[in-house]
Amino acid sequence: MKKFLIVVSLFLGFLCPCVYAKTISSICFYYNNVDSKLELQNFDTVVLDPNNVSDRNIKALKSLGIKVYSYLSAGEFDGELTGDLSKYKKTDNKEWQSNIMDITAAKWHDHLVSEARSLLKRGFDGLFLDTLDSFNAYSSPDDDKTYYEKQIYGEKVLLEKLHKVSKNLIFNRGFEVLDKLKFKPVAVAAESIYKTYNAEHDSYYDVSKEDREWLSEQLNRVKAKGIDAIAIDYLDDSDLEARVLLAKKLVRDGYIPYVSDGLLNGFGVSTTYNIPKRILGLYDGRTTNQMNSALQNRICTPLEYLGYAIDVLDINELDYRLIDKTRYAAVITYFDDANSFSEHPEFSEWIEKHVGYIKLLFLGVLPTADSTLNALGINFSPVTMVSPYTMSVEPKKMNKGLLKPTFSNLEDYFPYKVDTKKGFKVLAQIKGSDGQVSDMLVKAPWGGFAINPYPVDYLQNGQEIWLIDPFMFLDEMLNLKVIPAAD
Template sequence: MIPRRLFLKGIAPLTWPLPAALAGSAAAAAASGSSLDGAPRTTQAAAPLQSLAFYYGAQIPFDELSAFDGVVLEPEHALAADPAVVARLAPQTLAMAYVSLGEVQASRPYAADLPAGAVVGRNPEWDAQIIDQTHARWPAFVAERIIAPLWKAGFRAFFLDTLDSYHRIAKTDSARLQQAQALRATLRGLQQRYEGIRFLLNRGFELVDAELAPSVLAVAAESLFQRWDPQSRRYGEVPEADRRWLLDRFAELRSRYGIAGVGIDYCAPAERALARQTAQRIADAGLIPWVAEPSLTSLGVSTIEVLPRKVLLLHANPDGNTPDLQAESAHMYGALPLEYHGFVPEYRYVGDATPVEGPLAGRYAGVVLWSDRSEVPEPARALLRLAREQGVPCVILGQSEPALLRDFGLQPGVDALPGPIRVQRLPAVPAGEVLPLIAPTDTVELAAGAGSEVWLSALARDGRRMDGAAITPWGGYALGNFGVFNLPGAAGARWSVDPIEFFRRALRVSDAPMPDVTTRVGRRAFFVHFDADGWVNRCDRPGSPLVAEVLLREYIEVYRTPILGSAVVAEISKEGVYPETAEAAQQWARRLFALPFVEAGSHSWSHPFDWVVAAGEQSSHRPYNPLKYGAYLPVPGYRFSTETEVVGSKRWIEQNLLPPGKACSMFLWPGDCNPPVSAVAAVYAAGMGNINGGGATITRSAPTLCNVWPLGIPKGGRWQVYAPMSNEQDYTNNWTGPFFGFERAIETFELTDAPRRLKPLNLYFHPYVVSNAAGAKSLHKLWRWALAQPVHTIYASQYFASVLAWQRAVVARRLDGGWQLRAPDALRQWRQPLPSAAPDLRRSQGLAGYNEHAQMRYLHAVASTVVLRTASELAAAAPRLVDANAAVVRWEAMDQRLEVEFSGHGPLDVRFEWPPGWRVKDAASRGWRIEREAGGVWRLASKHSRGSIELEFRAG
């Protein structure tokens, strides 16, 4: 049930001090780490609200709403979506529950239990019962039946609606006064019963007095400049007289009690520019704005405007939330370029008729259709039409049908063009990876239309043409082989267009900062992990030592790089498939996991090669080489169980291989690395991270982005995180030779770093790679190459966490200029395309510095919230952290002093740029060596893995 609309008519500064009583109690609670009722603190500490959102829908965009300081939610929808909604949004966003005090609709859970005689009227517009505020039992009913369940659920702030409904039943001044006094008394009772309760009032100007004011966060009113008339169903301007009346009421509250005002206006979803202008007008009037469509199921504009990062990615697989999605072109090819631009693909089957709640504008950056089938069902066509109507960019790739193209004003012909066909790439168009071969049977006459930029055309012998790829006024398209071309002879695939540039133009990508998982403090992230296969193999060298011994002695204990190691229980257990080597294998595993720089993971119990087949789950995808391997290892007496594979293996490894206090925290997908939903759910339920699948094998002989996989794939609402790089199998033809082939991974490392940084640096292998002399040499070569690069070493678990944080990160424009960036703590790196203006470190907040690489500027955050402001002229007026091989764990910037603490996994290496007059204080005593580099950059090095730096300014 969507609550009734705000029933309002319509000056405080955008930031304001809270009333002293409320601010004091909140400060005490913040200091104690508890909420105002003594429970663990889950809500935002009492702080000035600068931005505010109202969202009443059931499909709640939690991540986007976390950009705002406060959000009003319909509690029944919010708690159904997530019972821990308040904690989920805290501490950055204060969740407020919608509560109607003047009226009760029949859909409310307490509607049937209203006190006898409390209902005195009916509001036919909203089919609601009007309450007599003077009823003796009403205050207790509000406290016990309405507020108490919400308080128990964690809400501490409430948006109180229908406060003026008593005007419908109170016809005299005396009657209205009695109703208002009774309503005020109800609110005071809530103050006394629920310590620290806070109210956002929907109008109710007459209710606020000195006693109530300390609990009032703000007072809201709708229709200050733009309004919606539900009778005529039209938007329009608000008359000046109505606006002046509201502004006077807001001014009275501000002058008397210092209470802020909130202006709520309405604009059509397609009128995004008008929404921004209206929000600015409301802000200029001294109010916090919220401008949206009237159902309040959209992401509107406040003092910030969330920049949509989600893209609806439509595909043709009806089982799109299962392993079958992995084979869809939308996933294999479409997701990577979207992710490069900072977009989060939201996969959706073309035949899904479930409506997307609310307007698409403001919530989605685009709608991309990539179908591997020519038929496009009506649900997908309707969604694309809606997006176009609302000004949301649309992109069409893959197979398509004429009806869909006609929806976009294109007029495809009926007959194929006569051959031979000559494909032409138009001048000044970015080059793709190949100029595709187009058969006459794959053509029809087609013109891109007015205002379009044609990228590829197929020219027939009679002069007719098919514009196969183009950027259009509504987005863009690249049909069939004009998008991705399958090379003859099953030799792979190539992009016919530059996918990064194609999506940039088609989706109207701006220069907004976006979160980044490839980089840490300006340096390419680097981590190592290995699947446990071959731990008990023998090496081809004198004495035939176990692979486990050689890998540990000659690599892991030598390079001492943070690494994720794993074990397959069936290969290492005495009850497994290799009992004769189990004791030695376990000894070497214990030595491995005892190392402080090794984190522990499970590579499953029986190493399922095809988990779907092993578990007996139905799927249309092809089993992984079942005749050679079987679905999983033939463990004596073992009956396959997902619970055993995940929880059982984790428990066994912890009990038999790990030192006390160390947990098996990661799961490394085995076999075809395409687990079913149930397996992914089990891993998350066990509290483990996960990795594997995907990868990258781009090389100079196959320089294609078709060989670079995206970040991961959704499985049942959870995320399977792919490995950034492929292991030796893909370079050695499944370990059949050439065994030195793994050395070519260096080409992949380089091509995923330039001309664009697509992936972090990831050394991923199986232990058996060292069983062969050529393989052993290749692993040394790769490891040494990686450590010779300017990298920032991390653990695989940190990468996993950063990918999940990347999905949740929020970018928002600020009305006062600049950007607001928010992300969970696992992500501290942002990037912005060049040549965008450089940050002004003096005026930005939560930003330590930046550097530039491969067409991007990498921004180093030191807080979960960053306010990024830029300067038209770059002036080095503040110290700038250029890059570091360690994390910033403390950053305290003052006018003339800066204190920074770093923590890494080896000797510290940090680069700074500081203005004239600044210097490092007590560098030698803190263990730092300093040397000057070109361009005014200083390098600071320490033999320690943790250290602090103090910079100070001395005039003259």
């Protein structure tokens, strides 16, 4: 509960003056996999992809007083059409690779009503009806006004059928039919007031003044009817401050805001937003199991003490789509050997593209690819260092007193160097008898690293010992936001 209050208070500064929202005060559209209620609990209404949430998590969210809506496409079918439904396809939506359906077809109506009933049985509170304006792709009042009016009437019939299944309906647009309905939806949403997204080119850009003025006029009609107006705008997740500023602007315009990525795969900004409370930890399941991994046994406890939840995952099963900074505060790797990097080139490529996007901490071993090390600002020499080694540690507050770790005669050590003029801070360094130097413990602008035998060494009796204070070390490296944790 403490965590929730801290997150909400960050946005109260511009939430208080707003009195427009009669039903919804904050909303989240999230179409990615829902594996817990952790991030969604900060919103009072959530819209989810029914294929990516379990009945158990629907129930868990509702137990917190959250209204849970299911996505349902009213005008399009996503996937391969089979059977009778294929007869009612009108055209293609090439940008989203979906089928635009005949909004007047009774069989299509029956299909949607059946889907709606199934969703309500699963526990959803209501339906978010998308693609209500898709009939505009195959009809136009300028070409055939009578035919166009027939489509609007067909949509009216469909919506009234769906309203009998669920009284809680949120529209995405549907402006053409709004005046003709016998009921009011809970809210009407519209995408792209200021910022929009192009799926075909995976790009974000500004909405034209003309389009914004037209859409604002439609939403003003919605508000005039006493219906909540939701504005969904799109910005990538690299700049939280820009998202917050845009959400504030939408609030000033009188809308319930939601600003997120173009695919709605991350957690966006409404009248509240999340401080990421998770950290992704990666181990290699080919060399160990989760319970015996160094990550599980050494890193999870201090991070949990700092108030974070740790998702410990096998890199061999990693879904890269889930690594986003709205979910995770950092990514930590703790592998037994460097093969875990060299044999997963796709992960090294991901690192290269995301340096500075999310905090990274490499423990034990570093990536092996030259291109990845260059992207991280680490210089590597393949020439083996010669023992014995001398060591310097700075600052001393990071050290627990074991100034000289044990260096194995069976392991080769190589020079890794960083440039302290570029924002790196060297905390521990060794020098070989041949004069080569390696930075072993480093705080970087993007996170940091600790090379074996850091951060944990073994005593002669086999007992593990931290060479540095683990709590101070993780906090220093990742610069984590303070999150109070319940005792």
